[in-house]
Amino acid sequence: MVDGFIERLLPQRCRICDDATGGPLLCDACTLELPWNDAACVRCALPMAAPGTCPDCLRRAPRFDTAWAAFRLQPPIQHGVHALKYHADFAQARLLGELMTRRLRARAAALPERLIPVPLHPLRLMRRGYNQAVEIARVIARECAITLDLDGARRTRPTEDQIGQSRAARRRNMRGAFAVRADLAGQHVALVDDVMTTGATFDELARACRAAGAERVEVWAAARTP
Ligand SMILES: [Zn+2]
Ligand SMILES: [Zn+2]
Incomplete structure (x- = not known):
């Protein structure tokens, strides 16, 4: 005290x-x-030498409209992301959320009407006690005055660890993993997570949001893997 x-x-x-x-x-x-991810694919936020569209997105466009990751997953951001996810260091959520907010405020594009943090499966949420995506989204929602939707989407089944899997395998693994019960008709939404890896998780959640009527789906991540 x-x-x-x-x-x-x-x-x-x-x-x-x-x-x-x-x-x-x-x-x-x-x-x-900080390792800002300024040169990246405009569709999937993949770090590149210059902004553009990456070969994977040219071959098969993601089901979200655009993805933005504030940082590349490198130190010191990498340490902050780890401390939040595994050690309940909520000060890191505040830091990441505020840094993301600064960039979001500076951009010309319209802000979404609703923020949807990528949900964890209830069993995982019970084990960890919190969802790091929610903690980051909470800060952005407050700072940017956007509605935070904590129960519009849920994960209907646990998904295997995706480390080391190919893009196609990750996509298969995620199929049908989310249910969206919110009515998103005509809405502009942003999906929020701490880390974006291949985008398979976001792709599947975006599919579910579109099925619920969403008109525009953006992806916001604190950090992107190379
Ligand atoms: Zn300093
Ligand atoms: Zn891309």
């Missing part, structure tokens, strides 16, 4: 270099040095 009180009286310090920032969680210099 006393510690928390004193902390509030002290100036904010940068989480990385410990310089006084006078407000935000990171100083400007450290923010600039």
Whole structure:
């Protein structure tokens, strides 16, 4: 209690270099040095040398309209994502959510009407106690004043670990994994998760959202794997 009180009286310090920032969680210099995913595929956020459309998306377009990942999954972002997912370090959700919000506010495109965090299967949620996607989405929803939809979508069956699987295998593995009960008729929605790997999970959730009537489906991830 006393510690928390004193902390509030002290100036904010940068989480990385410990310089006084006078407000935000990171100083400007450290923010600039983060592994921002600025050059990426406009459809699936795959890191590339220059913005464009990647060969995979040219061959088969994803079922979401566009994907945006704020960062590449590299240090120090990688450590933050890990600490949130496996060690319940919720300060990382605040940091990631606020950094994502800064970029989202700066873009010209219209914001969605609804945020849908990628749901965990209830068994996994019970074991972990929280969903890291919800924790990040909560921050963005509050900062950008977008409706946070926590029960519009659910995962109907547990899916196997997808590490090391091919794109086609991941897609097969995800088929029918989500049910959307919200009425999304004519809506613009954004699906939110901590990490985007191949996009198979988002692709399947986007399919379910479209079946529920969604008109535009965006994907927002904190970090993208190479
Ligand atoms: Zn700093
Ligand atoms: Zn792509």
